[in-house]
Amino acid sequence: MNTLSLPLPIPGLRLRPWAIQDTESFQKYAENLEIWRNMRDEFPCPCTHQDAERWIIQALHxxxxxxxxxxxxxxxxxxxxxxIHDDIRRYSGVLSYWVSQPFWGQGIATAAIAGISDYGLGELNLVRIYAKVFSTNLGSIRALAKNGFEQEGYFRKGVYKEGQFVDQVVYAKVV
Structure with a gap:
């Protein structure tokens, strides 16, 4: 499925498969505590060239x-x-995303969420797409809401990040 390329409504932007040639930009932009603070601990930060390459290879396979x-x-x-889940949840998918900090506030996450969720609900015949976000990630919450995602759940102390418990919110779009 990783051959898809979707243009976005922002000129010059698209969703496309990762390529090994993206290693430098991945490393450059992933090397950011503000991004890592809203990601799982497995997200590489600090991010070495080897970390970036490994992340891209995993995405490709x-x-x-x-x-x-x-x-x-x-x-x-x-x-x-x-x-995309399997078995009894095969019509559901979980959404994850990040945008590098220099590009925050430009509607890029909102456009990317729209592109992939429209594709998932349309072409892939999913009926439910959801995302789990930290309650402190207000930009992500806004981007999901702009795309018609509604809050479904609130997990108090749902994750442990940087030595403290953080609430986690589940947003979903269902057709």
Whole structure:
């Protein structure tokens, strides 16, 4: 499934498969505590060249969904994935994404979420896409809400990050 390329409504931006050539931009943009603070601990920060390459190779070889770069014409500036469940949850997918900090506040996450969720609910025949976000990640919450995602759950002290418990919120879009 990782051959998909979707143009976004922002000129010069698209969702496309990761490429080994993206290693430098991945490393450059992933090397950011502000991004890592809203990600799982497994997200590489500090991020070495080897970490970036490994992350991209894993994305290229996964067969359980879409794992795409958010890219300009010059470089990858973020990532978005739609992991599709199996068995009794085979019509559901979980959404994950990040946009590099220099590109925050430009509607890029909102556009990327729209692109991949429209594709998932349309072409992949999913009926439910959801995302789990930290309650402190207000930009992500706004981007999901702009795309019609509604809050479904609130997990008090749902994750442990940087030595403290953080609430986690589940947002979903259901057709």
């Amino acid at each position: 996964r067969a359980d969904g879409l794992y795409l770069a958010i890219a300009t014409d010059q470089e990858a500036i973020g990532s978005i994935s739609l992991q």
